[in-house]
Amino acid sequence: MGRHAHTVIKRSLVLLALSLAATACTSLRNLEPPEVVMTGLRPLESTLLEQRFQVDLRVYNPNNRDLDIDGVDFELEVNGQHLARAAGANEFLLPRLGEAQTSVIISTSLFTVARQLMALQQTRGLSYKLSGRVHLGSAFGISLPFEQSGALSQDTTL
Secondary structure (H helix, E strand, O other): OOHHHHHHHHHHHHHHHHHHHHHHHHHHHOOOOOEEEEEEEEEEEEOOOEEEEEEEEEEEOOOOOOEEEEEEEEEEEEOOEEEEEEEEOOOEEEOOOOEEEEEEEEEEEHHHHHHHHHHHOOOOOOEEEEEEEEEEOOOOOOEEEEEEEEEOOOOOOO
């Protein structure tokens, strides 16, 4: 095989690889964002200046394909006030048209918690808002945004 034939083969392989990558990227970008619901907020160890909580999440997949998740990051607001920003590199498989659970540890300051407690005295319920991204375990660096609001039940601790 001559030099010209090797060049043609190399170019064809490069074009094929680029085409496959573009197709994969396009199919990943057409995914619907998952629904993320907070199912628990539990206090962990605390110091005078830092309070830590475990946030339990249930993630629903509306897509007709499994999603390999390699992390979640979000901001948590309680009663309209910022509580914490969190990120977790938990890896899990989110089954197609199914759900999975994960937990993320958040840290916040004494001042933020005190502000939340003062606000609780003026309100009857606890509402929350989660906004963030679910990161897919792929070489393309794709993440799917989510936003969810709800009310914390009496079983949920703040």
